[in-house]
Amino acid sequence: xxxxxxxxxxxxxxxxxxxxxxxxxxxxxxxxxxxxxxxxxxxxxxxxxxxxxxxxxxxxxxxxxxxxxxxxxxxxxxxxxxxxxxxxxxxxxxxxxxxxxxxxxxxxxxxxxxxxxxxxxxxxxxxxxxxxxxxxxxxxxxxxxxxxxxxxxxxxxxxxxxxxxxxxxxxxxxxxxxxxxxxxxxxxxxxxxxxxxxxxxxxxxxxxxx
Amino acid sequence: xxxxxxxxxxxxxxxxxxxxxxxxxxxxxxxxxxxxxxxxxxxxxxxxxxxxxxxxxxxxxxxxxxxxxxxxxxxxxxxxxxxxxxxxxxxxxxxxxxxxxxxxxxxxxxxxxxxxxxxxxxxxxxxxxxxxxxxxxxxxxxxxxxxxxxxxxxxxxxxxxxxxxxxxxxxxxxxxxxxxxxxxxxxxxxxxxxxxxxxxxxxxxxxxxxxxxxxxxxxxxxxxxxxxxxxxxxxxxxxxxxxxxxxxxxxxxxxxxxxxxxxxxxxxxxxxxxxxxxxxxxxxxxxxxxxxxxxxxxxxxxxxxxxxxxxxxxxxxxxxxxxxxxxxxxxxxxxxxxxxxxxxxxxxxxxxxxxxxxxxxxxxxxxxxxxxxxxxxxxxxxxxxxxxxxxxxxxxxxxxxxxxxxxxxxxxxxxxxxxxxxxxxxxxxx
Numbered sequence: 001x002x003x004x005x006x007x008x009x010x011x012x013x014x015x016x017x018x019x020x021x022x023x024x025x026x027x028x029x030x031x032x033x034x035x036x037x038x039x040x041x042x043x044x045x046x047x048x049x050x051x052x053x054x055x056x057x058x059x060x061x062x063x064x065x066x067x068x069x070x071x072x073x074x075x076x077x078x079x080x081x082x083x084x085x086x087x088x089x090x091x092x093x094x095x096x097x098x099x100x101x102x103x104x105x106x107x108x109x110x111x112x113x114x115x116x117x118x119x120x121x122x123x124x125x126x127x128x129x130x131x132x133x134x135x136x137x138x139x140x141x142x143x144x145x146x147x148x149x150x151x152x153x154x155x156x157x158x159x160x161x162x163x164x165x166x167x168x169x170x171x172x173x174x175x176x177x178x179x180x181x182x183x184x185x186x187x188x189x190x191x192x193x194x195x196x197x198x199x200x201x202x203x204x205x206x207x208x209x210x
Numbered sequence: 211x212x213x214x215x216x217x218x219x220x221x222x223x224x225x226x227x228x229x230x231x232x233x234x235x236x237x238x239x240x241x242x243x244x245x246x247x248x249x250x251x252x253x254x255x256x257x258x259x260x261x262x263x264x265x266x267x268x269x270x271x272x273x274x275x276x277x278x279x280x281x282x283x284x285x286x287x288x289x290x291x292x293x294x295x296x297x298x299x300x301x302x303x304x305x306x307x308x309x310x311x312x313x314x315x316x317x318x319x320x321x322x323x324x325x326x327x328x329x330x331x332x333x334x335x336x337x338x339x340x341x342x343x344x345x346x347x348x349x350x351x352x353x354x355x356x357x358x359x360x361x362x363x364x365x366x367x368x369x370x371x372x373x374x375x376x377x378x379x380x381x382x383x384x385x386x387x388x389x390x391x392x393x394x395x396x397x398x399x400x401x402x403x404x405x406x407x408x409x410x411x412x413x414x415x416x417x418x419x420x421x422x423x424x425x426x427x428x429x430x431x432x433x434x435x436x437x438x439x440x441x442x443x444x445x446x447x448x449x450x451x452x453x454x455x456x457x458x459x460x461x462x463x464x465x466x467x468x469x470x471x472x473x474x475x476x477x478x479x480x481x482x483x484x485x486x487x488x489x490x491x492x493x494x495x496x497x498x499x500x501x502x503x504x505x506x507x508x509x510x511x512x513x514x515x516x517x518x519x520x521x522x523x524x525x526x527x528x529x530x531x532x533x534x535x536x537x538x539x540x541x542x543x544x545x546x547x548x549x550x551x552x553x554x555x556x557x558x559x560x561x562x563x564x565x566x567x568x569x570x571x572x573x574x575x576x577x578x579x580x581x582x583x584x585x586x587x588x589x590x591x592x593x594x595x596x597x598x599x600x601x602x603x604x605x606x607x608x609x610x611x612x613x614x615x616x617x618x619x620x621x622x623x624x625x626x627x628x629x630x631x632x633x634x635x636x637x638x639x640x
Contacts, residue, residue, distance in 0.1 A: 029473075030407040030445075030494070038448035041386045043356050043379050158356055158380050160303040162628055170628065172242060172303045174355055187356035189240045189302065191404030197447055 032196040035203035042183035046176075049153045051114060051142040054127035061142060062110060064180040069205055070110045071095060071198060072176040074159045076117035076169055077125055083190050088175055089113060091188070093133055094195040100136035105199075108206045111139040116154060116161040116169065118144045157184070179205055234565045234622050235520050236465055238353040239404045241304045242627075245565045249274040250284070250327060250623035253591055254309050255615040256578050257292040262613035266295040268309065268320055268329055269614055271591060271607060273569075273622070281593070281605030283612055285328050289318050294421065294578060297619050299351035301358065301380055305628065306332070307621065308358055310348035312577075313421060315339050317348055317360075319382060326623040333382050339366050341384035342376045346417055350399045356380055361400035364417040371396040371416035371436055375449070391451040396438030401464040401475065402446045408496075409446040410475055410488060412461040413438020424580040437481060441488060443496050455498040457486050464488075465518040465525070467543065472522050474543050476501075483510035485527065487543055502546050504536065505529055514576060515560045519567040524549075524598075526561045530576050533558040535601070552601055556586040562620040563596070570594045570601065574609075575616030591617050 048060045062070040073092055079085035092111050099106035113129070115121035126141040133139070144150035154161055162170040177186040177198065186201050234244055251271040257264050265288035272279035289295075293311025298318075300307055305323035310316075317335040324330065338348055338360075347363030360376045372395040377385040390397050396413030403409075414420070415437045419427055427433055437460040443453040459482030466475045473490035483504045488496050504527055505511040511529035518525050518540070525538040525546065535558065537550040560573040572592045575581055581589075589609040594601040609617045 029405060033445055033448035033450065038445075038450055039386070043385055044381065044383065160305065172240075172355075174302075176356075184356065187354075189355035191239055192355065192447075197407075200447075 032194065032200040035200045036207050038204065040177075040185040040201060040204055042179075042185060043187065044158070044184050046156045046178065046182050046184060048182065049156070050145055050149065051153075052123050052145060054123055054130050054141040054143075056123045058145065061114075061140070062112065062178055062182070064110065064178070064182075066180055067206055068108050068110060068180050069185070069202055070112055070176075070178045071202075072157075072178060073113045074116050074154070074157070074161065074171070074174065075113050076115050076161075077121050077129060078117060078168055084171070084173055087190070087193055088173055089129075089133065091175060091193040091195060091198070092139065093135075095198060096133070096135050096137050096139055098195055098199065105202065105206075106137050109137070109202055111135070111137065112142060113140075114142045114153070115144060116150060116159070116171070118147055118150055120167075177201055177205070235468065235518055235563055235567075236401075236463075237299065238302070239402060240302050240355055241300055241353050243565055244622050244624045244627065246624070247274050247276075248564060248569075248622035249277060249625045251562075251571055251591065251593075252307060252322070252329065252621045252623055253573065253617045254295050254298055254619040255609065255617050256295045256575055257288075258578075258615045259292075261610070261615055263288055264292070265290055266293055266311070267614060268307070268318075268331075269609075269617070270327060270329060270623070273571075273593065275604075277625075281607065283607065283614070286614065287320070287329060287331055289316075289331065289334070292578070295616075295618055296577075297349050297351060298621075300353060300621065302353040302355050306380070308351050309619070310351065310360065312347045312349065312363060312417070315346050315348055317378075317382075322623055323628040326625050326627060329623075335378070335382050337384075338376070342374065342387045345374045345376050345387060347373070347420070348376070349397070349414075352400050352402065354402075357385060359400060361397050361411060363397055363414055363420065369416050369418040371413070371419075371438060373397040373416070375400060375411070388449050391442060391454065394438075394440040394442045394451070394454045396440065398438065398460075398462055399464045399477075401466055403466045403473075403475070404446070405470055406473060406490065407446050408452075408490075409444040409449075410464050410466070410477075411442045411444065412457075412464050412477055413440050414460050414462060414480075420577055421579060424577075434481075441477065441498060443488075453495055455488065455496065457498050458482055459484065461486060462514065463516050465516055467522045468518065468520050469522050472543070476516060476518060476525055476540065476543075478504060478513035478516050478527055480512055480514065481510065483507055483513055483529075485513075485525075485538065485546060489543070499544065501544065502538070502548075505532065505534070514558070517561045517563050517570075519563065520565055521567070524567065524596075526563065526570065528554075528558045528561045528572065530557055530559055530580075535561065535570075535572065550600060554592060555590055556588045557582045560618060560620055562622070564622070568596060569604070570596050571620050573617040573620055575618050578616065581616060589614075589616050591620065 073088035075085035270285040294313035298309035350361040398414040459479035593604040
């Protein structure tokens with residue numbers, strides 16, 4: 001857990017220093033495309049799933065209103081690879097702060113991190129994670145119900161997560177952008193965890209939404 | 211605070227350095243890499259009528275000297291028919307290997323995670339042309355998160371070179387088609403640099419040409435004009451063409467430099483036998499620079515595949531006609547120098563190197579109607595060790611003697627890469 005905290009802390013600190021272009025001292029090497037100047041066709045469609053929030057309550061996820069989108073990251077607290085779950089959480093935290101400073105946009109977005117480690121990530125531990133991240137917006141910290149429900153959830157999103165003998169998981173980092181019709185409109189992975197790109201996508205979708 | 215910032219910068223720099231070093235050494239930046247010893251080489255093989263069952267195949271070779279079956283054919287799976295087997299690549303999670311047929315435009319998806327030594331065909335996409343709106347010849351496969359980007363070669367309307375980028379999701383469902391821009395209609399490769407949010411595409415020729423016997427084609431002056439002479443710079447995120455670069459003579463494979471501060475890429479122009487660099491300028495736009503000849507310009511050897519080492523030092527360039535590999539030292543990317551030249555066989559096409567650059571694999575076949583005939587029609591996969599100065603033979607497999615066919619694309623597999631066989635649900639179904 002110390003490794004997780006250290007990796008997360010490092011990314012949270014760094015993300016406020018070098019938001020775009022790691023290894024480059026002069027700032028971003030590109031600009032996010034203008035919202036609405038490009039298309040985000042549906043990649044796939046997902047189903048609602050019953051998940052347990054950090055208070056122990058079970059609810060259907062994602063529950064989005066017309067015009068809302070969800071940014072969903074699949075994580076587990078035992079992950080200590082800097083390019084793994086801490087990077088996803090760092091992205092969500094950056095988005096959380098940006099959305100907090102722009103309430104109109106923030107009202108259109110729900111953030112969620114969903115654990116794929118049912119054996120360890122209890123609602124209590126997800127509540128600890130919530131306290132660590134100190135969200136300022138509508139950011140859910142969710143635990144899977146049971147292994148069967150988890151398998152259905154991961155299969156639905158196309159998120160791999162292979163448990164290894166040492167208790168860790170082999171997984172490819174993925175963060176999903178889902179619209180209110182439960183269509184996945186983009187998927188972000190290592191190298192694409194740029195909050196400006198996600199914001200541009202959010203505005204592209206919600207501006208076109210009736 | 212200073213120490214914390216130092217840790218933060220180190221962590222983040224290391225994080226993205228690993229992302230940018232995207233290859234064994236040309237894979238999508240979004241997928242996990244085999245950084246150690248590969249156990250298997252998967253060889254996408256064109257079927258030959260009257261040879262074995264005559265079908266296209268995915269052949270698995272043993273590549274680890276410490277395991278049984280080293281340098282041997284371990285497994286093979288046939289796809290019914292011959293489809294002009296050519297290129298393909300892994301899905302974003304590396305669990306599936308997508309392989310395209312340039313003739314029939316079918317796409318074959320193999321599960322390589324459940325049992326890496328025995329890939330299993332789990333899906334065949336037969337409606338690529340219809341779904342894509344008339345795109346033909348799925349060629350270069352690049353995994354994007356949740357989907358596959360397929361740079362294609364031709365179209366169903368006239369079989370010419372006008373073509374498109376096509377996206378399918380990981381379940382094999384069509385997402386969209388993005389046609390190449392006016393003035394740069396040809397397609398071939400598509401490679402992404404995530405640090406720059408830029409994609410480069412290159413250009414070859416249409417089905418009317420690539421399915422035609424090579425001697426006949428080369429004797430048709432009008433047909434020889436129908437090759438691409440352009441590369442396109444794209445906003446990778448938006449899939450918007452930003453800039454067209456003039457690169458005469460069919461620029462083929464694209465290799466971005468792998469180190470995070472190296473903002474350039476290489477390609478080879480097949481018909482003019484020139485090595486080109488594409489460099490990012492201070493204003494963020496790109497320039498194409500003619501860097502060096504490949505072989506003797508008076509008798510162009512037809513450069514085909516290229517492979518860049520993970521440290522951006524060595525660029526391997528295969529040439530089909532003379533069957534040679536030339537290794538350029540590209541430490542100074544604007545002044546490449548040939549440091550090694552070696553004949554591998556009577557004909558030579560693909561090259562794949564391991565992440566550590568110590569092992570290099572070569573295959574022989576270009577296209578079914580372009581391969582040489584008679585005794586020169588050698589069909590092989592050869593493995594070499596590379597020590598930075600010379601190539602030393604490890605093993606060779608004669609694909610004709612083994613009754614397999616014409617070996618083309620090579621990709622690596624590793625036992626235990628996915629430890630649990632029953633954990634993650636499949637993203638591609640039957």
